[in-house]
Amino acid sequence: MTSSSSSGWKNRTSNNKNSSKTPCCTKVGLKRGPWTPEEDKILSSYVQKQGEGRWRTLPTRAGLLRCGKSCRLRWMNYLRPSVKRGQIGEDEEDLILRLHRLLGNRWSLIAGRIPGRTDNDIKNYWSTYLSKKLISQGIDPRTHKPFMNPNLNNHDNQGRPPPPPALAEPNSIPIFIHSSHDDSTTSISPLEMSFNEVIGNDNRHEYIKGITTLNADQDGYNFENSDGFIIGSSLRDLEQDLHHHTEFNTEDDVFASYFNSFINHEDVDVHQHPRTAKNLVAQLVDYTVPVDSSPDVTHINACN
DNA sequence: AAATAGTTCAACCGCTATGTC
DNA sequence: TGACATAGCGGTTGAACTATT
Numbered sequence: 001m002t003s004s005s006s007s008g009w010k011n012r013t014s015n016n017k018n019s020s021k022t023p024c025c026t027k028v029g030l031k032r033g034p035w036t037p038e039e040d041k042i043l044s045s046y047v048q049k050q051g052e053g054r055w056r057t058l059p060t061r062a063g064l065l066r067c068g069k070s071c072r073l074r075w076m077n078y079l080r081p082s083v084k085r086g087q088i089g090e091d092e093e094d095l096i097l098r099l100h101r102l103l104g105n106r107w108s109l110i111a112g113r114i115p116g117r118t119d120n121d122i123k124n125y126w127s128t129y130l131s132k133k134l135i136s137q138g139i140d141p142r143t144h145k146p147f148m149n150p151n152l153n154n155h156d157n158q159g160r161p162p163p164p165p166a167l168a169e170p171n172s173i174p175i176f177i178h179s180s181h182d183d184s185t186t187s188i189s190p191l192e193m194s195f196n197e198v199i200g201n202d203n204r205h206e207y208i209k210g211i212t213t214l215n216a217d218q219d220g221y222n223f224e225n226s227d228g229f230i231i232g233s234s235l236r237d238l239e240q241d242l243h244h245h246t247e248f249n250t251e252d253d254v255f256a257s258y259f260n261s262f263i264n265h266e267d268v269d270v271h272q273h274p275r276t277a278k279n280l281v282a283q284l285v286d287y288t289v290p291v292d293s294s295p296d297v298t299h300i301n302a303c304n
Numbered sequence: 305a306a307a308t309a310g311t312t313c314a315a316c317c318g319c320t321a322t323g324t325c
Numbered sequence: 326t327g328a329c330a331t332a333g334c335g336g337t338t339g340a341a342c343t344a345t346t
Contacts (some may be wrong), residue, residue, distance in 0.1 A: 034314070034340090056331065071314065072332075108334060123335075124313050 031065045035074055039064060043071055044079050077118045084116025088125055096122060096130060110151040 035043075046062035052075065053066035054061075063073060077083070088096070091116055099110045107119035107126075114122065131141035140147050 032316080054331085068331085068334095069317095070315075076333090077314075105335065119334075120314075127336095128312055 030059075030067050032070070035078075039066070040079055043075060048073055068249070077120045082116055083118060088117070088121075092117065092126075093130065096126065097134075097144075099128065100130075100141075104142075123292070 031039075042062055042064055046058070050058075050061070057067050058064075058068055058071050062071075066074075095114055096110060100112055103109050105123075105126075107123040111117050111122045113117040126141075134141040134144070138146050179220040
């Protein structure tokens with residue numbers, strides 16, 4: 001649907017619950033509702049010439065009868081050349097699911113990791129399609145875990161029970177993994193995280209060693225995998241991501257300390273707080289690894 | 305063919321974070 | 326340090342569209 005084809009946008013000003021706050025678009029003479037192709041053209045050419053920003057005064061400068069907020073939204077969500085239109089692909093859907101499991105409804109952060117998609121796109125796709133898909137699989141879209149209360153698993157209108165809960169997704173962000181029988185670590189520049197996961201039973205100690213690298217410095221970080229995705233854009237984002245999503249909130253100080261050591265390329269003694277270290281690495285190494293099944297951390301070390 | 309129900313998604317709102325003075 | 330402006334976020338709305346009865 002293109003907004004420019006619609007015409008009946010109702011003025012909702014009179015319906016505002018809080019009438020003491022005046023929405024910016026209620027100013028007399030300012031237009032609301034769907035944008036026309038002419039308005040799009042004016043806004044596009046103005047922003048391409050003058051650049052983004054100063055949205056409040058942009059409408060006057062550009063000759064648009066819109067509020068700045070509306071102009072910004074139209075540009076960011078629709079007119080920007082980098083905005084990708086069309087169907088969301090399987091790979092994008094998979095990434096949205098995994099990022100949502102980690103980040104929750106933080107649409108902007110999720111969108112920031114999916115080139116060309118806006119937060120509005122992701123949000124709409126989630127609420128109209130993905131959340132329903134998870135529910136139909138017996139998975140709670142808020143927690144990404146199977147519904148605990150069987151009453152929530154509604155039978156369909158023909159009395160059939162819902163399908164069984166989906167198994168955990170396979171690790172779909174490949175990282176470099178090799179088998180090893182020793183737990184020594186190998187340096188990988190510029191920063192290495194290592195983990196060992198015991199497989200087999202107690203009598204058969206076999207380790208899978210996973211190694212990945214995170215290029216981080218004071219200006220930012222990137223975490224690239226073989227899918228070609230670069231996850232993350234700024235150090236602050238990463239810090240916020242991790243702090244908001246650690247399930248060990250009571251250990252925030254330890255977590256912060258580990259994290260600071262990590263970004264400062266300092267060695268960390270993981271044995272004092274193994275659970276927090278495990279959580280940190282689980283979050284860093286692979287967005288798809290649930291904390292419950294994340295591997296045991298044996299080492300976090302800096303290398304130059 | 306018409307009525308109704310359900311879905312989609314652009315655009316809105318209120319609120320918060322951040323920057324500037 | 327506080328006031329104000331601005332940018333950006335997540336939640337919500339509702340017209341347009343599509344499917345079903």
